[in-house]
Amino acid sequence: xxxxxxxxxxxxxxxxxxxxxxxxxxxxxxxxxxxxxxxxxxxxxxxxxxxxxxxxxxxxxxxxxxxxxxxxxxxxxxxxxxxxxxxxxxxxxxxxxxxxxxxxxxxxxxxxxxxxxxxxxxxxxxxxxxxxxxxxxxxxxxxxxxxxxxxxxxxxxxxxxxxxxxxxxxxxxxxxxxxxxxxxxxxxxxxxxxxxxxxxxxxxxxxxxxxxxxxxxxxxxxxxxxxxxxxxxxxxxxxx
Amino acid sequence: xxxxxxxxxxxxxxxxxxxxxxxxxxxxxxxxxxxxxxxxxxxxxxxxxxxxxxxxxxxxxxxxxxxxxxxxxxxxxxxxxxxxxxxxxxxxxxxxxxxxxxxxxxxxxxxxxxxxxxxxxxxxxxxxxxxxxxxxxxxxxxxxxxxxxxxxxxxxxxxxxxxxxxxxxxxxxxxxxxxxxxxxxxxxxxxxxxxxxxxxxxxxxxxxxxxxxxxxxxxxxxxxxxxxxxxxxxxxxxxxxxxxxxxxxxxxxxxxxxxxxxxxxxxxxxxxxxxxxxxxxxxxxxxxxxxxxxxxxxxxxxxxxxxxxxxxxxxxxxxxxxxxxxxxxxxxxxxxxxxxxxxxxxxxxxxxxxxxxxxxxxxxxxxxxxxxxxxxxxxxxxxxxxxxxxxxxxxxxxxxxxxxxxxxxxxxxxxxxxxxxxxxxxx
Ligand SMILES: Nc1ncnc2c1ncn2[C@@H]1O[C@H](COP(=O)(O)OP(=O)(O)OP(=O)(O)O)[C@@H](O)[C@H]1O
Ligand SMILES: [Mg+2]
Numbered sequence: 001x002x003x004x005x006x007x008x009x010x011x012x013x014x015x016x017x018x019x020x021x022x023x024x025x026x027x028x029x030x031x032x033x034x035x036x037x038x039x040x041x042x043x044x045x046x047x048x049x050x051x052x053x054x055x056x057x058x059x060x061x062x063x064x065x066x067x068x069x070x071x072x073x074x075x076x077x078x079x080x081x082x083x084x085x086x087x088x089x090x091x092x093x094x095x096x097x098x099x100x101x102x103x104x105x106x107x108x109x110x111x112x113x114x115x116x117x118x119x120x121x122x123x124x125x126x127x128x129x130x131x132x133x134x135x136x137x138x139x140x141x142x143x144x145x146x147x148x149x150x151x152x153x154x155x156x157x158x159x160x161x162x163x164x165x166x167x168x169x170x171x172x173x174x175x176x177x178x179x180x181x182x183x184x185x186x187x188x189x190x191x192x193x194x195x196x197x198x199x200x201x202x203x204x205x206x207x208x209x210x211x212x213x214x215x216x217x218x219x220x221x222x223x224x225x226x227x228x229x230x231x232x233x234x235x236x237x238x239x240x
Numbered sequence: 241x242x243x244x245x246x247x248x249x250x251x252x253x254x255x256x257x258x259x260x261x262x263x264x265x266x267x268x269x270x271x272x273x274x275x276x277x278x279x280x281x282x283x284x285x286x287x288x289x290x291x292x293x294x295x296x297x298x299x300x301x302x303x304x305x306x307x308x309x310x311x312x313x314x315x316x317x318x319x320x321x322x323x324x325x326x327x328x329x330x331x332x333x334x335x336x337x338x339x340x341x342x343x344x345x346x347x348x349x350x351x352x353x354x355x356x357x358x359x360x361x362x363x364x365x366x367x368x369x370x371x372x373x374x375x376x377x378x379x380x381x382x383x384x385x386x387x388x389x390x391x392x393x394x395x396x397x398x399x400x401x402x403x404x405x406x407x408x409x410x411x412x413x414x415x416x417x418x419x420x421x422x423x424x425x426x427x428x429x430x431x432x433x434x435x436x437x438x439x440x441x442x443x444x445x446x447x448x449x450x451x452x453x454x455x456x457x458x459x460x461x462x463x464x465x466x467x468x469x470x471x472x473x474x475x476x477x478x479x480x481x482x483x484x485x486x487x488x489x490x491x492x493x494x495x496x497x498x499x500x501x502x503x504x505x506x507x508x509x510x511x512x513x514x515x516x517x518x519x520x521x522x523x524x525x526x527x528x529x530x531x532x533x534x535x536x537x538x539x540x541x542x543x544x545x546x547x548x549x550x551x552x553x554x555x556x557x558x559x560x561x562x563x564x565x566x567x568x569x570x571x572x573x574x575x576x577x578x579x580x581x582x583x584x585x586x587x588x589x590x591x592x593x594x595x596x597x598x599x600x601x602x603x604x605x606x607x608x609x610x611x612x613x614x615x616x617x618x619x620x621x622x623x624x625x626x627x628x629x630x631x632x633x634x635x636x637x638x639x640x641x642x643x644x645x646x647x648x649x650x651x652x653x654x655x656x657x658x659x660x661x662x663x664x665x666x667x
Binding site for chain 1: 243246250253254257465466467469470472473474475476477650651654655
């Protein structure tokens with residue numbers, strides 16, 4: 001399988017704090033790769049670097065053969081990033097927001113319509129798309145943002161805690177949605193501290209703690225290796 | 241380019257929100273209200289005024305004085321009776337000025353002894369109309385005095401011109417500006433220049449403050465709504481993101497200032513008539529003195545203003561990045577407002593060219609100062625100072641823009657923080 005994203009020896013310092021101490025992993029085409037780890041492990045930092053928001057202190061990131069330092073614009077063209085805590089313009093209607101974002105990625109009007117149509121299907125907000133974003137609940141906003149991240153069919157979708165703030169039913173829906181999308185050729189890199197969610201979603205996972213990757217592999221493989229019934233127990237054993 | 245204009249339109253739409261429209265409409269309303277009140281007050285002052293006159297003398301001279309009052313646009317209500325009685329009576333009437341000519345006034349005056357006229361003003365509040373009335377009466381008595389004194393002199397010294405007797409020195413006034421000279425009154429020249437340019441500092445201040453506030457708000461809102469991270473990952477260069485915000489703020493700021501000014505001028509339009517009248521006499525003198533602004537002058541002023549707006553926008557952009565939310569952004573505009581107020585007040589109440597050197601340097605170190613003094617500098621040929629200002633502001637803009645785009649293309653756009661209250665600054 002072709003490698004979409006390759007991260008090698010990534011380091012990041014915030015002043016004297018070493019948030020990432022040299023992490024490496026690969027995301028292959030059409031797979032869902034999950035970063036799991038506790039609060040402050042460095043998940044968001046890793047994803048922000050790949051999304052061109054932060055500059056790494058050291059290490060190399062390659063996406064579709066392009067180097068992050070030399071071609072950040074290539075990353076922005078083909079990567080969609082859903083931040084951990086994100087909002088949309090409160091004064092815009094949901095549908096206008098989708099239109100606004102689609103125009104940055106589409107090459108013509110027809111493609112804008114295609115993107116927006118897809119987003120409508122993904123978010124399932126229906127008539128509420130005609131209301132201003134300011135009137136949406138947290139879950140509705142999250143779905144809108146997820147739809148906008150997936151509507152362009154990016155080569156890689158980076159989703160930082162995609163289900164944060166969603167209730168059980170909505171989380172389930174969103175997970176199904178993400179899973180469905182990879183079947184259409186989109187690769188996904190996501191983070192979560194909900195191990196069960198990651199276990200359900202991911203083809204492969206990396207366990208991250210205090211800026212280091214402890215172990216990685218398929219959920220099944222890891223469970224067998226640590227002789228555990230779920231990833232939570234795997235994680236506890238890996239930390240020790 | 242396509243993406244840039246797309247982003248620009250969104251920025252402008254975000255800025256032209258309910259709050260802006262409401263505040264503009266409110267301002268126009270206030271201006272209109274103040275304008276109308278002032279206008280009607282002035283109309284009252286201009287209209288025929290009613291005053292009361294008690295003539296206890298009934299001589300030829302007292303009749304002349306009443307006639308003159310009549311000519312001076314007053315409606316005379318003649319009273320009769322005891323003086324004390326009339327003074328008391330008027331307390332509860334609508335009239336607020338009483339002129340009393342005592343008995344024997346004509347007799348005294350004819351015999352070259354000072355005759356007394358008494359005026360009683362009834363203050364019923366603080367209004368301009370009341371004081372204007374007594375001013376007019378005073379001026380009138382002054383003229384009557386002049387007339388009578390000329391009569392005396394003619395009688396006593398028939399072969400001499402009374403004008404010459406009273407003013408043996410004749411004066412001619414010249415105004416010199418650099419190598420040009422014209423005959424005319426200095427105070428008229430200054431008055432007319434002032435009348436032409438008094439509005440300019442207000443416009444400048446508003447443009448600078450409006451645009452800065454816009455851009456700070458635009459960035460802070462982006463942070464508060466947590467949309468900045470998403471925006472920074474879309475396929476558009478960081479420079480374009482910054483430029484779109486600054487340009488949008490510049491456009492909306494200029495437009496708001498224009499609407500504001502339009503409302504201001506409209507509400508206080510009676511001024512222009514007076515100014516035009518005062519100007520017509522002075523205009524040729526100004527021209528002779530070279531105190532008019534040429535096309536080149538306007539261009540220089542335009543450059544100065546443009547650079548200053550850029551300085552304001554880039555400074556405000558950095559402040560906006562520092563702000564975590566809308567409220568912090570609002571308080572961050574305070575130092576900017578202060579920096580604009582300094583040249584504003586200096587230009588209104590002081591002359592920058594006669595200030596002490598340290599004070600002058602301090603004022604001119606503020607980039608916003610330069611357009612405030614640009615017109616004066618152009619008119620009076622202080623072109624060195626003008627160019628110095630332009631070069632200074634240009635360098636300032638280059639440095640600031642470089643710094644702003646730098647901040648936007650590194651981590652700092654996300655990690656720079658300043659939260660009011662916690663007083664935490666992380667750069
Ligand atoms: N802007 C910043 N300045 C300083 N330190 C930071 C900054 N952002 C993150 N850190 C630090 O870097 C470390 C990793 O943070 P990060 O946000 O990547 O964790 P995370 O795995 O996403 O955690 P969570 O599950 O809570 O979202 C933490 O110790 C955090 O305090
Ligand atoms: Mg995180």
